[in-house]
Amino acid sequence: MKLHHYALPVTTALVALTGCNPPGGAGSASSGKAAANSAAARTWVAPGEMDKYYLFYSGGHSGQVYVAGIPSMRHISTIPVFAPYPATGYGYDDESKAMLGNFTWGDVHHPGLSKTGGVYDGKYLFVNDNANNRIARIDLRDFKTHQILGPIPNSSGNHGSSFVTDNTEYVLVASRFSVPLPKGRYADPKDYEKEFNGMVSGIKVDPQTGTMSVGWQILTPPFDWDLGSTGKGPSEGWAFWTSYNTEMAHETLEATSTQAEHDYAAVVNWKAAEAAIKAGQFTQMDGVPMIDPAKVPGVIYFLPVPKSPHGIDTDPSGRWIAAGGKLQPVASVFDFNKILAAIEKKDFESEFRGVPVIRFEAALEGLVPVGLGPLHTQFDGRGNAYTSLFIESVVAKWKLPPWTAEEKADLNKVVLDKIDVHYNIGHLVVGGSDTTKPYGDYLVAMNKLSKGRHISVGPSQPESSQLIDVTGDKMAMIYETFTEPEPHFAQIIRTDTIKAIEVYPKAENKHPHAVWDAKDTGVVRKGNQVEVKMIAIRSRFIPDRIDAREGDELIVHVTNVEQTTDMIHGFAIVEQDMNVVIDPGETKTIRLKLKKAGVFPFYCTNFCSALHQEMQGYLAVRPANEIASR
Amino acid sequence: MKDFLRREIFFLRRPLNLMSRLLLLAAAGTLVAAAFLPLWKIHLVAPQYREGLALNIYSYQLIGGNGGQDLHEINTLNHYIGMKTLSEADFAEMKWMPFALGVFVILALRAAVIGRMASVIDLGVMFLYFTLFSLGNFYYRLHSYGHSLDPTAPMTIKPFTPVVIGSQKIANFIQTSLPQSGGYLLAFFLFLILAAGWNSRKEVP
Numbered sequence: 001m002k003l004h005h006y007a008l009p010v011t012t013a014l015v016a017l018t019g020c021n022p023p024g025g026a027g028s029a030s031s032g033k034a035a036a037n038s039a040a041a042r043t044w045v046a047p048g049e050m051d052k053y054y055l056f057y058s059g060g061h062s063g064q065v066y067v068a069g070i071p072s073m074r075h076i077s078t079i080p081v082f083a084p085y086p087a088t089g090y091g092y093d094d095e096s097k098a099m100l101g102n103f104t105w106g107d108v109h110h111p112g113l114s115k116t117g118g119v120y121d122g123k124y125l126f127v128n129d130n131a132n133n134r135i136a137r138i139d140l141r142d143f144k145t146h147q148i149l150g151p152i153p154n155s156s157g158n159h160g161s162s163f164v165t166d167n168t169e170y171v172l173v174a175s176r177f178s179v180p181l182p183k184g185r186y187a188d189p190k191d192y193e194k195e196f197n198g199m200v201s202g203i204k205v206d207p208q209t210g211t212m213s214v215g216w217q218i219l220t221p222p223f224d225w226d227l228g229s230t231g232k233g234p235s236e237g238w239a240f241w242t243s244y245n246t247e248m249a250h251e252t253l254e255a256t257s258t259q260a261e262h263d264y265a266a267v268v269n270w271k272a273a274e275a276a277i278k279a280g281q282f283t284q285m286d287g288v289p290m291i292d293p294a295k296v297p298g299v300i301y302f303l304p305v306p307k308s309p310h311g312i313d314t315d316p317s318g319r320w321i322a323a324g325g326k327l328q329p330v331a332s333v334f335d336f337n338k339i340l341a342a343i344e345k346k347d348f349e350s351e352f353r354g355v356p357v358i359r360f361e362a363a364l365e366g367l368v369p370v371g372l373g374p375l376h377t378q379f380d381g382r383g384n385a386y387t388s389l390f391i392e393s394v395v396a397k398w399k400l401p402p403w404t405a406e407e408k409a410d411l412n413k414v415v416l417d418k419i420d421v422h423y424n425i426g427h428l429v430v431g432g433s434d435t436t437k438p439y440g441d442y443l444v445a446m447n448k449l450s451k452g453r454h455i456s457v458g459p460s461q462p463e464s465s466q467l468i469d470v471t472g473d474k475m476a477m478i479y480e481t482f483t484e485p486e487p488h489f490a491q492i493i494r495t496d497t498i499k500a501i502e503v504y505p506k507a508e509n510k511h512p513h514a515v516w517d518a519k520d521t522g523v524v525r526k527g528n529q530v531e532v533k534m535i536a537i538r539s540r541f542i543p544d545r546i547d548a549r550e551g552d553e554l555i556v557h558v559t560n561v562e563q564t565t566d567m568i569h570g571f572a573i574v575e576q577d578m579n580v581v582i583d584p585g586e587t588k589t590i591r592l593k594l595k596k597a598g599v600f601p602f603y604c605t606n607f608c609s610a611l612h613q614e615m616q617g618y619l620a621v622r623p624a625n626e627i628a629s630r
Numbered sequence: 631m632k633d634f635l636r637r638e639i640f641f642l643r644r645p646l647n648l649m650s651r652l653l654l655l656a657a658a659g660t661l662v663a664a665a666f667l668p669l670w671k672i673h674l675v676a677p678q679y680r681e682g683l684a685l686n687i688y689s690y691q692l693i694g695g696n697g698g699q700d701l702h703e704i705n706t707l708n709h710y711i712g713m714k715t716l717s718e719a720d721f722a723e724m725k726w727m728p729f730a731l732g733v734f735v736i737l738a739l740r741a742a743v744i745g746r747m748a749s750v751i752d753l754g755v756m757f758l759y760f761t762l763f764s765l766g767n768f769y770y771r772l773h774s775y776g777h778s779l780d781p782t783a784p785m786t787i788k789p790f791t792p793v794v795i796g797s798q799k800i801a802n803f804i805q806t807s808l809p810q811s812g813g814y815l816l817a818f819f820l821f822l823i824l825a826a827g828w829n830s831r832k833e834v835p
Contacts, residue, residue, distance in 0.1 A: 538710075564703050610785075
């Protein structure tokens with residue numbers, strides 16, 4: 001374990017305090033006899049010091065992304081994505097309102113960092129919306145959402161994303177909830193098998209701008225595609241998804257979709273799909289080129305996986321693929337080389353709607369008895385895998401192949417360690433596990449139940465996250481924290497890989513109505529429209545009086561002319577449901593229908609300076625009839 | 631007394647040897663460099679400005695640190711106490727100072743060519759006057775900015791003079807003012823002039 005150099009003096013201080021019975025028991029027996037190596041010392045980031053890693057949590061049905069630091073696990077900020085967030089004024093100005101469309105929430109599940117050459121490049125974070133079939137791009141230069149794509153045509157239940165290819169060519173998506181296609185078409189759910197379809201989508205990412213567009217789609221049977229991962233090394237150009245409803249049930253899935261011993265995983269050759277599109281082997285559906293795999297062989301194969309599996313994760317070498325059995329206490333390990341050989345030899349057990357089903361035994365390397373309810377697997381880059389066990393509330397560490405003959409004979413021998421987590425772990429993340437070079441030092445367990453672990457906050461409960469040090473033979477629990485509902489997957493990236501700005505440079509502001517000087521500000525009326533060009537600077541708005549009439553449309557372009565880090569201004573109008581927050585160098589446009597007469601104070605909401613309170617003005621709205629009578 | 635005056639005239643007529651002339655050439659070069667380098671720097675540090683705000687003063691320009699941004703920031707902060715906006719356009723010095731430095735470069739070259747002790751003395755005396763005038767002017771500028779505060783400003787503080795050289799506390803800021811490379815070169819110029827004179831102090835006319 002590599003210690004931060006500042007940890008030592010602090011630890012010494014803790015030791016010194018032990019004798020005086022400090023509150024909270026910082027020096028209690030649980031922090032270990034070797035204090036320098038105690039959990040407290042290993043997670044302590046002194047005031048003013050910085051964390052080594054970013055932790056980007058998906059915020060689940062909060063619709064947002066949470067940013068924390070590792071090893072401190074401190075929540076540092078929240079990036080609003082799919083839901084309005086008054087704290088940063090997101091969802092009130094024209095631009096963010098347009099991005100949100102008519103939705104007020106989303107369900108963020110699996111963040112995926114952009115990659116170059118199979119490792120994180122620190123440029124973008126992609127996140128999916130399981131509820132409204134969207135995908136968003138957060139630019140890590142400013143930690144802001146810059147694009148929301150969707151609802152994606154012909155794709156419903158965007159759970160199986162955001163899986164990023166080795167050079168961010170695509171973010172891959174698979175549908176969880178099949179529906180009659182194209183969307184908007186009615187069919188009786190009783191005719192599920194016949195009328196409903198799933199879809200795999202390749203979301204193309206522009207290498208220069210990061211702009212996403214739907215590149216292509218592959219039509220699938222109405223299985224419920226669940227989770228996936230992209231290949232690398234020998235499996236580069238491929239992607240894998242599990243499914244949990246090969247039975248194609250449409251009611252009481254709890255029972256009906258859990259009957260089969262195996263469900264099919266999708267083994268997708270996305271490079272072949274891309275080539276098929278180039279060769280014109282597609283039909284258009286709802287404006288998207290769609291491949292029918294029955295007509296284009298080689299783009300998709302099915303692979304049986306036991307039983308109602310959840311995660312399917314490719315290891316850093318790209319050869320080993322581990323699927324969590326969920327209802328069977330094993331992690332199935334497949335060898336990609338065997339998958340390729342089976343495809344080569346047509347070693348198929350059957351065909352389903354024109355898609356070959358690879359023979360299970362031909363692809364399998366082994367079934368590792370990890371424990372009850374295996375879901376997701378992460379890798380440390382040293383040949384170890386870590387699988388979350390939902391039912392058992394445990395993380396199991398096990399050894400990836402190649403295995404010795406003795407180990408193969410009894411795969412219990414490759415299960416190396418287990419650690420309790422609290423409770424019912426869902427996802428887990430090891431930094432860089434989905435790249436070719438994992439960091440391999442920390443694991444974060446994201447647990448679904450936190451009951452009894454924190455001071456009571458009533459019936460609404462937070463989720464628990466636990467930091468586990470995986471550098472030793474035995475995993476060590478070193479920290480526990482809580483988040484709002486509800487992280488699913490997360491991503492970890494070294495802080496120095498991200499080059500963030502803290503001020504929008506004036507030279508980069510391309511807003512057509514940005515003004516930087518008081519003399520360029522003003523209020524202009526055009527018919528029933530009142531347009532204001534405003535600047536915000538410590539500690540005033542210029543202009544600080546806006547005159548309008550009842551029934552007018554008010555447009556305000558407000559530029560924060562500051563160029564100083566953290567000199568952020570807010571612009572809120574009382575009783576008008578309006579609050580934008582403008583970062584230094586940024587211009588935001590708001591639009592309001594003035595429905596009632598009166599005088600409405602506006603003020604700065606984001607504390608800026610000693611005279612922040614004084615940063616206010618008035619929107620004076622004359623009644624409509626008064627004007628008419630003149 | 632008579633003897634002193636004779637010795638003085640005799641001294642002023644001394645020719646400059648090669649070394650002295652080279653020193654004068656070097657001095658001219660030093661001044662050319664000084665014209666392009668920062669002369670002085672005012673640095674302001676406060677708890678929320680740990681990295682500090684810098685004002686770099688050149689013979690011909692006033693530049694804020696952090697790509698010019700610090701000047702805006704200092705002006706933004708100064709408006710709270712009613713200090714006049716610091717703007718390069720208000721400093722006439724920045725127009726005549728490069729010209730004055732050019733004159734001294736020419737005078738140094740002239741002294742090197744003419745090779746007379748009298749020219750060296752003229753140059754040294756004039757430059758010393760120029761330096762003292764500039765420092766005095768700098769002090770006067772700082773004093774007048776710190777003493778002509780708008781009485782209607784949000785905050786009323788006691789008029790003050792930012793320190794010319796050294797550090798002092800002003801409200802929540804520690805202000806530090808120190809010469810920079812260009813300023814040191816000006817001092818070095820004077821040193822080279824003295825060295826040129828010293829080196830030829832015994833030359834026979």
